[in-house]
Amino acid sequence: MIRFDEVSKRYAGGHQALKQVSFELDQGAMAFLTGRSGAGKSTLLKLIMLTERPDQGQIVVGPRNILRLSTKQIPLYRRRIGVVFQDHQLLYDRSVFDNVMLPLRIDAYDKHEAARRVRAALDKVGLLSKEKMNPITLSGGEQQRVGIARAVVNRPQILLADEPTGNLDPELAAEIMLLFEQFNQVGVSMLIASHDLSLITRLRHRILTLDQGSLINDEVYPSRRDSQPHGSGR
Amino acid sequence: MSNSTRTPPGKNTARSQTGAKRGRSAKQRFSGWIEQHIDACADALQRVWTQPLNSLMSLMVVAIALLLPALVYVAGKNMAQFGGSLQNTHRISFYLQPGTSPEQAQALQALMTDHPLVDRVEFISSQQAAADFANWSGLGDVIDSFGGNPLPASLEAHPIDMATDTALQIRDAFASDTAISQVVMDVAWIERLDSLMQLTDRMVLALILVLSLAVLFIIGNTVRTHIAGRDAEIRVMTLIGATRSFISRPFLYNGALQGLLGAALAWGLLLALLQLLAQPAQALLAFYGDEYVFMGMDLRASLFMLAGGLLLGWMGAALSLSRHLNKP
Numbered sequence: 367m368i369r370f371d372e373v374s375k376r377y378a379g380g381h382q383a384l385k386q387v388s389f390e391l392d393q394g395a396m397a398f399l400t401g402r403s404g405a406g407k408s409t410l411l412k413l414i415m416l417t418e419r420p421d422q423g424q425i426v427v428g429p430r431n432i433l434r435l436s437t438k439q440i441p442l443y444r445r446r447i448g449v450v451f452q453d454h455q456l457l458y459d460r461s462v463f464d465n466v467m468l469p470l471r472i473d474a475y476d477k478h479e480a481a482r483r484v485r486a487a488l489d490k491v492g493l494l495s496k497e498k499m500n501p502i503t504l505s506g507g508e509q510q511r512v513g514i515a516r517a518v519v520n521r522p523q524i525l526l527a528d529e530p531t532g533n534l535d536p537e538l539a540a541e542i543m544l545l546f547e548q549f550n551q552v553g554v555s556m557l558i559a560s561h562d563l564s565l566i567t568r569l570r571h572r573i574l575t576l577d578q579g580s581l582i583n584d585e586v587y588p589s590r591r592d593s594q595p596h597g598s599g600r
Numbered sequence: 601m602s603n604s605t606r607t608p609p610g611k612n613t614a615r616s617q618t619g620a621k622r623g624r625s626a627k628q629r630f631s632g633w634i635e636q637h638i639d640a641c642a643d644a645l646q647r648v649w650t651q652p653l654n655s656l657m658s659l660m661v662v663a664i665a666l667l668l669p670a671l672v673y674v675a676g677k678n679m680a681q682f683g684g685s686l687q688n689t690h691r692i693s694f695y696l697q698p699g700t701s702p703e704q705a706q707a708l709q710a711l712m713t714d715h716p717l718v719d720r721v722e723f724i725s726s727q728q729a730a731a732d733f734a735n736w737s738g739l740g741d742v743i744d745s746f747g748g749n750p751l752p753a754s755l756e757a758h759p760i761d762m763a764t765d766t767a768l769q770i771r772d773a774f775a776s777d778t779a780i781s782q783v784v785m786d787v788a789w790i791e792r793l794d795s796l797m798q799l800t801d802r803m804v805l806a807l808i809l810v811l812s813l814a815v816l817f818i819i820g821n822t823v824r825t826h827i828a829g830r831d832a833e834i835r836v837m838t839l840i841g842a843t844r845s846f847i848s849r850p851f852l853y854n855g856a857l858q859g860l861l862g863a864a865l866a867w868g869l870l871l872a873l874l875q876l877l878a879q880p881a882q883a884l885l886a887f888y889g890d891e892y893v894f895m896g897m898d899l900r901a902s903l904f905m906l907a908g909g910l911l912l913g914w915m916g917a918a919l920s921l922s923r924h925l926n927k928p
Contacts, residue, residue: 415839438843445841455836471639472842474632479624516840 367393367524367555368414373423375409375579383409385579386423391557391572393523396550398566399559401576407559410576411526414557415449416440428523445473448517448554452529454509456501462488462512463497469520487515491545507538514542518549525549527558531565539565636846644853647826648861655858658822662862663869665814666909669807670870670897676800677895678881692771694755695782704779705753712757715773717766722756729754752781764791812912819858819916823851827924834925848925852917859913863906870897 368391375384384406391397399407412418413425416432425432428446435443456465466487470480488494491511493504501509510530517525527546531539543558543565550556560566566573575583624632648655694712696705705723712721724732729751734740743749757774759766767785775783827834837847874896885892 417839441838441841441843441846443841444839449839455832455839457833457836459833468837469840471636472837472840472846474629474636475624476628476631477635479628480632 367391367395367428368557369424369426370410371424371426373413373420373425375406375413375418375420382579384413384420384576387576387579387581388423389574389581389584391555393555394550394553395572396547396556397558397572397574398569399557399574399576400561400563400566402561404578405576406579407561407576408528411449411528411557411559414524414526415444415447441472445469445520446522446524448520448522448525450510450513450517450525450527450530452532454501454513456509456512456516458500458502460500461498462493462501462504465501465512466497466515466519469516473520483519483521484515487519488512490518490548491515506533507541510534510538510542511545514545518554522554524555524557527556527560529559529561531560531562536565543569637849640849640853643850644857647850647854648857658818659858659862659865661818662815662858662909662913663865665811665818666863666866666905667869667873668811669804670866670901670905671873672800672807673804673901674870674874674895674897676797676804677898678885679800680797681892681895691785692757692759692767693784694757694774694777694780695752695784696754696779697781698752700753700779705755708774708777708779709755712755712770712774715757715770717760717770719758719760721758724754724756726751726753764794808908812908815859815862815909815912816916816919819855819862819913820920822858823855823917823920824924826851826854827920838926844925848918848921851921852914855913855915855917855920856910857913859909859911859916860906861909862913863909866909867897867902867905 370387370389373384373387374382376382387406387410399410401407409418413420414427414432416435419433427443432443457468463484466484467480470483475483485494485497488497491514493508493511493515496504496508501512504512510533514530517527525546530546531542534542539562546556546558547569558566572586573583574581575585694708696708709721709723712718726749730740730743730749733751734743743751757770759770771783771785774780834847878894878896881894885894
């Protein structure tokens with residue numbers, strides 16, 4: 367589903383964000399991407415979203431080498447990927463309902479079908495009763511769930527999440543992860559960047575570890591380990 | 601995700617679980633697309649409405665920029681009716697050689713009347729000319745003091761139309777006739793008026809060009825501030841797969857709306873101004889004759905103004921988007 371071949375990325379300032387990273391994520395798989403701040407997690411996700419381009423290597427998503435997509439094809443490609451951001455990226459000038467509606471408006475869904483899907487997505491994250499509220503009035507965990515509803519409302523094949531639990535307390539973080547597992551169980555491929563090792567090691571999924579831009583560890587179903595070396599270092 | 605009660609069974613079950621979603625009919629896609637446009641229009645309208653004071657101020661500037669050429673246009677139109685009526689009295693006087701016989705004069709008159717560009721020809725005898733002169737100037741005694749009538753007989757040809765060219769052709773056709781001593785026509789006057797009319801036309805055109813640019817930049821600038829104010833929204837929409845045209849659409853509609861409203865405001869102001877000018881202008885025109893009527897804005901020019909405003913607004917927004925909307 368997602369394949370990286372020797373991907374390197376150096377930013378304009380000279381910072382080497384990724385060094386020859388290679389991995390493959392199968393369709394329907396779920397994996398965590400971990401490492402310290404600045405290890406390259408966000409860059410890797412940005413490369414998949416095509417908001418950044420690598421200097422070297424190939425990235426294949428689904429059947430295609432996405433680096434060969436034309437400017438016009440990029441928006442259509444992005445609609446097949448759901449993204450959850452650490453800071454939610456919700457729009458506070460409109461209701462929860464309209465926030466979740468946004469991807470469907472972009473994809474030209476008609477209102478009835480779109481409203482049905484928005485309610486289904488909000489129901490899934492447990493916020494159906496708050497659809498008319500402004501997201502700014504919701505708690506951090508609730509806002510993140512609105513962000514997740516927006517990411518899945520278009521039924522993407524892939525869901526990316528960049529530190530989705532970064533601002534949440536452990537209990538809420540676990541809830542969010544449970545939600546992701548449920549999406550994964552219905553066939554959505556997931557790649558979640560998180561530095562919260564204690565949380566993700568408990569969940570027993572594949573863990574890709576980045577250190578200074580290099581992929582230093584790729585563990586499937588790791589056993590419980592101490593969270594000391596890369597611990598929640600913020 | 602819950603299954604739809606609206607979707608027929610079998611169409612939705614397996615697919616909704618795997619995330620495939622391209623099962624929409626062309627009709628659904630089309631109505632979705634129409635709804636996108638309606639949303640963009642509503643959004644554009646809301647932007648104008650939620651900041652009424654700001655909007656009114658920039659609309660006012662747009663309106664004044666559109667008002668100026670419209671005013672000059674109306675002034676030119678009123679002058680043009682003068683041009684038309686002065687040319688109406690337009691005729692060519694052929695003065696006959698002294699001693700031309702009445703038969704000769706009649707033959708020439710017949711010849712002129714047959715010319716395709718001549719409507720009719722009047723013969724004015726030397727006596728009649730003297731009588732007219734005495735009548736018109738009150739200087740009959742002066743003629744008497746000459747001890748004889750010094751005024752020649754003449755033929756006055758009226759062309760079939762008002763074009764200067766027609767008059768010149770008629771003059772050239774008969775000027776060389778031996779019976780004719782002199783030809784007089786008001787060509788200079790006519791040409792002067794013609795060039796004055798051309799000048800006003802050019803002035804309207806020049807004003808339209810210059811002030812169109814102004815409108816373009818005023819609206820472009822307003823749209824630029826809207827783009828800057830919606831930075832977060834544009835970033836999020838780009839990330840979740842909005843095309844550039846989808847993001848641009850509300851701004852384009854907003855620009856067009858500003859242009860249209862500005863033009864409508866200009867039109868209203870123009871009407872009010874003309875109302876104010878109508879009475880004194882009519883009084884002035886009455887000095888020149890009853891046939892002169894003060895003319896206001898016509899339908900065609902009004903529509904041109906509204907359409908022009910709309911188009912300029914759209915273009916101003918497009919200009920601003922091309923400079924300030926980042927590449928995806």
